[in-house]
Amino acid sequence: MRRLMMAAAMLATTALTAHADDVKEVEMLHWWTSGGEAAALNVLKQDLAQQGYAWKDVPVAGGGGDAAMTALKAMVAAGNPPTASQMLGYTVLDYAEAGKMGDLTETAVAEGWDKAVPAALQKFAVYDGKWVAAPVNVHSVNWLWINKAVMDKIGGTEPKNFDEFVALLDKAKAAGVTPLALGGQNWQEATMFDSIVLSTGGPEFYKKAMNDLDEDALKSDTMKKSFDNLAKLKDYVDPNFSGRDWNLATAMVINGDALVQVMGDWAKGEFVAAKKVPGTDFLCYRFPGTDGSVIYNSDMFGMFDVPDDRKAAQVALAKATLSKSFQSAFNVVKGSVPARTDVPDTDFDACGKKGIADLKAANDGGTLFGSLAQGYGAPPAVANAYKDVVSKFVHGQITSSDQAVEELVKAIDDAK
């Protein structure tokens, strides 16, 4: 009740402070408030400033963007949408379905987006044949981030399959290092489980289970095996993991307190910020058994249906966002890879180069899959039901893989 009232109050204040007279202005809602992210966004600001557009920030702090999405909902419901907003996957489609998004098709055709942007991303940027969002980057989720010093100490080599991975973790355990750095928040656990499912069942199975939500696949023995593998990995996590933030888990790997973290490539941003160099300080491998496939999520700038006098600014923003120079400059800092496949990888480090090559290969080979944990596999209701089950399994409310599969089918069915 209180929350609703707060939302109502927010709605009232945004309505009062809104004045959209200035056409030479871009209003942008986002949750990129950390140092590196803000610096990356500056590239875009300067680009637009050169074209004479002022930049009006609506930053809403909070890593996962939940707070930002609440603020956005209030702004849009009040009929006062920003020019654009950082958005994820199905959220864009939700807004498009509700008729709140603008139409950038003209610009997209002129700029050749449909050829440059991977088809998997277009699924979320294009609704009903119209371009409604400008993808900013592609993150991929199925990565291992390894501390090289620890790896050398225990004499480990790159694990090629799940069993070798477990053997590697055993070595670290024997050497007295925390083998696996994990944050016990449901999205982190589910992000790791995305990779496990892909590794256990292969690309076909991942697509069926996690993107198509095929009930037979969800019920299958492969899914049970995936949960068993998750249980195996859980044994290598330190007892204090519950509730830990992802960047603290990354810090454990950076500092050499832990060997490896399974995390999306935004973890690389943390390594870079700590002045670590790929190859000498840390190693990046694909999650064992998932080489050749990429589980992605992507930040997009959703473009709202703004009044006509603001459309020029919106087009300028969209063009700048998908320009090769911005795509390169931004993603070097963010740790992700460009959202178009024709950006040269010259400025990227070794992990970034691998990421770009992998994305291209996966896009061509049809093995580019949306991450269910990150909201690119299914709408929020389903994605959260999935995260619930995985998290309850990790923390012991669900005690067997049989039960986990049963709960998963039920939860997804319920949320659909």
Added chain:
Amino acid sequence: MTSIATSNGGAAARTARRPTMRARLQQALPKLVLAPSFAITLVFVYGFILWTIYLSFTNSKAFPKYVLTDARAYQRLWRWTFESDPPSSWYTSITNMAIFGVLYVVFALAIGLLLAILLDQKIRGEGILRPIYLYPMALSFIVTGVAWKWFLDPGLGLEQTMHQWGWTSFHFDWIKNKDYVIYTVVIAGVWQASGFVMAMFLAGLRGIDGEIIKASQIDGASPLQLYRRIIIPLLRPVFLSALIVLAHMAIKSYDLVVALTSGGPGGSAWLPSNFMYEYTFKRNEMAVGSASAVIMLATISAIIVPYLYSELREKAR
């Protein structure tokens, strides 16, 4: 008005009218002043309550939809109420509410009363001690939550410190444990509220007629008997007020859970308010969120309405 006055002509009539005008204005003034806030309350509290109830019977997902469908949201909540193995999020939320609500109220009352009685012994330094106990109430739940989160975290706070001091067998990881995490919320909540309850009881104790106490002392009552038989029964109205304040604080608490546990391992620290926020704004299941909000409102009414009823009846007597 003036035309009436002139048509009546006489000055006597005018003087007779003027006070009634002023009186009328004076009578209307409170209503005029209150009208805006009354209107705002009517819309933003009661209007939105009705709106929420309406939404809970629709099929609203990310945005409100206004076509009435069915009571599916309530059916789901009803089903979830009995799913205990593995516990559904709603089951966890309401059982946590029961655990948290009862322990929070009981411990805050008990500790508050004890502190008030001890402070009431005419001790020196009461002026300093009283604000020390009262000040946790001045902190927001977010601050309380973060401070206790650091204190209870086995890798940072109490356990780590004990290990550094050499007591390596010391073990306290409730905040990381799905079965005990809700009790850490109780600890932090009680810490925050008991000083405030103490202040209420202290005021109550100071309000008790000294004659009664003296008389019972002359009759030979021991201090224990004095408190048990006379003073605490006299504090009954304070108990009632403290109970109401604490109960509604327990039901609406949300920020403490978020700041202290960020939901707890596997969502095991959720309260109904967390459930409502999650489903409405993060999971785009506005109908389910609204239904849970309606159920929370019904719970609060179940406490407040009898209280208001008894209060009003007493006044009428």
